[in-house]
Amino acid sequence: MTEDFKHGVKRGIPICLGYLSVSFTFGLLTVNGGFPIWIAVLISISNLTGAGQFAAMNLMIYGTxxxxxxxxxxxxxxxYTLMSISLSQKLKSEIPTRKRLLIGYGITDEVFGVASLESGSLSFPFMMGLILISLAGWLSGTVLGALICSAMPEYLSSSMGIAIYGMFIAIVIPPLKKSRPILYIVLFSIILNMIMYYIPAFHKISTGFRVIITSLIASGIGAYLYPAKEEEENA
Known part of the structure; x- marks a missing residue:
């Protein structure tokens, strides 16, 4: 175990601990939705993304x-594609493509944030330490949530499904308090979803495609009305 690997593990411990609670909720949701534990583990290990996993699992439960x-x-x-491309500029030049692809698999918002703040070039052992400890936290939480939910009585495991709403609130509220544009985009998304839900003409569109349409329209309008301002550097 190299020093770079140890440093990556050390830097990833906070991510690991944070992932435990979120992935715990995902394990609960999966088993509560009628899927076996191994499905929850397979999804977590093959699709390392909280928002993507929760959205996909909800659609699977709806039968889309x-x-x-x-x-x-x-x-x-x-x-994550953009994050991987950006982070590749910080990787040491001698890292081959196959190892870069492996690093790309483990890029999440938190891993990208920690790696971006590191000074100097990033080595492969450092990235593996950072990614593996984060993955360990995500998988551990998934397994714990799935096992606990499967061991609970049905009425109690069903009530645990409310945890996902608490998680979404915890994710959305902090950015809303800091950014007016995000607040407006979220409100517009809510209104658009309500329109598509309550107007019968939109009922021909399945739940999955409603999510896709809402996401595209809301993000497109947000990008048009509130474009990111590029920072100008003074020579």
Whole structure:
């Protein structure tokens, strides 16, 4: 175990602890939705993204098509492509493509944030330490949540489903308090969802595609009305 790997593990411990609670909720949701524990573990290890997993699992519970699940996951996870491209500029030049692809698998919002703040070039052992400890936290929480939910009486495990709403509130509220544009975009998304839910003409559109349509329209309007301002550097 190299010093870089140890340093990556040390830097990833807070991520690991944070992932435990979120993935615990995902394990509860999966088993509560009627899926076996191994499905929860398989999804967590193959699709390392909280928002993508929760969205996909909800669509699976609703019984939507594979195309809807794939498109929704694609749009939600598209930002990781940009993060991986950005982070590749900090990787040491001697890291081969196969190892860069392995690093790309483990890029999440938190991993990207921690790695971006590191000074100097990033080595492969450091990234593996950071990713593996984060993955360990995510998988551990998933397994614990799934096991506990499966051991509970049905009436109690069903009531635990409310935890997902608490998690979503915890994710959304802090950015809303800091940014007016995000607040307006979220409110517009809510209004658009209500329109598509209560107007019968939209009932022909499945739940999965409603999520996709709402996401695209809201994010498109947000990008148009509130474009990110590039920072100008003074020579």
């Amino acid at each position: 098509t594979y195309a809807e699940i794939a498109l929704t996951t694609l749009f939600i996870n598209l930002r």
